[in-house]
Amino acid sequence: MSFVTPVIAWAPLAPIIIVLGAAAIGILVEAFIRTPATRRAAQLALALASLVGAALVAILQWATLDGAGTVVLEHMMVVDRQALAWQSVLLLFGVLGTLLFAARTRAGEEAFTPLGAVAPGSTEETLARRKGMQLTEVFPLALFAVGGMMLFTSVTDLIFLFVALEVFSLPLYILVALARRRRLLSHEGALKYFLLGAFSSALFLFGAALLYGATGSTSFDEVGAGIASATGLDTLILAGAVLVVVGLLFKLGAVPFHSWTPDAYQGAPTPVTAFMGAATKAAATAALIRLVYGALYGLDWELSWLFWTVAIASMLLGTVVALVQTELKRMLAYSSIAHAGFILVAFAGFPDSTLSALPFYLLTYGLATMGAFAVITQVRERGEDGTVLGEATRLGQWAGLGRRSPWLAASMALFLLSFAGIPLTAGFVGKFVAFSAAMSEGAWPLVLVAVIASAAAAFFYVRLIVLMFFTDVPDGQEDAVAVDYSPLARVVVVAAAVAVVLLGIVPGPVLSAFENAGVLLLGAAG
């Protein structure tokens, strides 16, 4: 057997190569630039330049793509409009996320611990802090995550899908553990995220092995063909398909594979939560679409019970548990679980419109998530001596924010209303197209559950609005909360708010763009 060097079409891979290449350069920067301030500036510039550059390339490729797209790496991967649409969305989240990563409080405090390797509360930590050390690895780590996610949206091979999954998951596990304050919570969240992530990877691999056993291939199109033609292997195929899907549902944070979400969301540094909340969900959705439409479409009837059950369970559990949360980040974590359910609603019956509905949905959801967590980074506790401390994430601490900082509170309200799907916000249009997709296959009972869950979910979003606008600051607590001002975080808030309003009022052009992306280059040559 002779080894044939595969012919690689490099040009379609340009956006991914730019991002991953920049990440690798970032590691070198880490090693060779010693002054923290210079290093930080270099890393930030590198990250932003590569993400923006990659985004421009991706959008350009998307706009000028002839035909259905390109198959690269011997059928392991395709670059079609769907992939480019997702990559553009992910790069947008990457840019916003990087801005948040770089944001510092007015007092110059970063979101990340100065030295991740030392124990919380140890002398070394104090020393590192005093010496002004800075953890700038976060930028290359974020780039690796973005690059991995971009791969994740385009691969059409089970093994390569697994590689992409790990490429973006591992940096996220590390990032979650790097919070500057409440480091034990951060470690706990990261550990849970890592253990459950490893568990889900194992499930995914096992499923991939079963599918390989049944169909003799790991390539999506051949798996799809094998499912259609195989006889007497139903159990094997079904078990494999379910396990592979479950692996992705873990990343999506759907019930019952959600248990890492609240802890990871709460423990992670808030910029990481923002990035993770927006981007991981988008990447997982994109991969799920490609897997289901590219390989498992023959099992639509067999898998529908899984999607229906998980969707309903996620919506109900996410909503109900979020109702009783008193910690803001946890509440938004449960809300993200409910949103995972809404996303799965669009998979009911595997309609074609899902392919254009979900990129839009995830874009709107991600923008609101980015914005909401960016606002959270701005609302902080104040110590006895007047110094600004960590984020004020107990709900009660947000009382009266509307008086204190009307624009910030109004932006937060806007993001919450978008989560709730109130018209004239982006979230409404997103929900509308997602539910329309499900409705086109006649899944109205599922849509009915979804809207009832939305109404119940509105209750806890509104509770925060009530606190911010209709509740006075408790007596003696006037100085307990400080509104911080970080230009970079404010940029993210404003950008997200403007986008949420624009996509809510004139979504037409973006919807058109995604409609044009709603075709998969299925297994291409096959």
Add this chain to the structure above:
Amino acid sequence: MFPILTVMVALPALGAGLLWALPSASRARVREVALAVTAVELALAVALFIQFDTATAGTFQFSETYAWIPQIGASWALGINGIGLLMIVLASLLTPLAILAGWWEDKDPARRTHYLALILLSQAFMVGIFAARDVFLFYVLFEAMLIPLYFLIGSFGGAQRRYAAVKFLLYSLVGGLIMLVGVVALYFQGPGGEQAFLTDNLTGLTMSSTAERLIFLAFFLAFAIKAPMVPLHTWLPTVAENARPGTTALLVAVLDKIGTFGMLTLCVALFPNAARWAAPVIIVLAVISVIYGALLAIGQVNMLRLVSFTSVSHFGIMVLGIFAFTQTSIEGSALYMFNHGLSTGALFLVVGFLIHRHGTPDVTAYGGLQKVVPVFAGTFLVIGLSALALPGLSPFVSEIMVLVGAFSVAKAGVIVAAVGVVLAALYVLLTYQKVFTGPTPEAMRGTRELTLRERLVLWPLVGLMLVLGFLPGIAIDTLREPSADIVATVSIEEAGE
């Protein structure tokens, strides 16, 4: 053609934006600005009324259609028939009066600005909803309107206002989201395409009776919550009790009409078979609303709750008229939507003036005011009599039209509903008696007479009720054609079955 309806939607919205954008230093004149905006809006509404061609009142006039989100079939399509025209006039009339009524409510200019901007924003939504010719647009405005209202109730008002605001929002949201399922489902029944949601393209669809009934119910539920029908009415008394009288006046007089307006122009017009199928049950619920609302009103000591329960009763009559499907009853209902706006709007405002003087809505705190403030008492009495549908005042005409029109269809229902009308006499006159007659308590002696501003608020409404009481033709002319169309839709479908 001049896009007058778009202008009428945009003007108050821009006005709201302007108020918020004003620097704090120049906020001294926000009331005048807001009043001027609504005055221009009223002038436009009057122009609309004059220009409106009553001969073709059934077709949409001043129509505008622009592509909005063609990808999902939504258009920015406005246009009004006779019913929409009257509702827009009502909205444009009551908003400046509500602003005038609350002239001294806020001392703090920032709060005052918020209040007025929110009122203007609500007005923009109201006008948009009554003019919408696209189901998606209607839905979007219908839901988005909750936000300014939610802040109006939650930020300004009584002790329990937060609870009231959340209750209002959740009731409306549940109804609205279930309607969303109907909206999406309707899309798949219709022709699709870039103008899939235009009401013209959705009228006269052939769909399976199950689908039609389910979609009808999805729409109807949302409207039944808005036009508070028993048993979905419980949010209204809570809101009325806690919101400002000006807010409540707008809410009950205009916004809740979106419920009956939607039943008439969407539920019945788009789903005639299902409407006929559901009519018996709806008529029973409507009659229950009439009686139950009236009985509860009699039992109230809080005047704001009392007025809100009378509205539950009156909305029952409107719904009864709509689902009786006769020319007279539908005309009567549509007319009642307008007249009830005048009458209840005035009632909430006058009660608000009373509360402003003595700080309590409790009937038992008052007494013998007739001798102290005769003009106030007279105005209150006339407005109260309009609520009990005294001949000579406009609500009488509409109520009698509904009852007479519906009699041939639902005799028993009308007879029972008529009892509700008698009960109305009881709750109005008893209230008047407790507040204005009898010995005057010491605390009531210094009560201030109606001021000029308050007269400017109330008397135009009273005057209009008198004019329309004697010359109802002015309004009925615009309603005859649209009502005939609706009756025709329902009966054609009947013949075809």
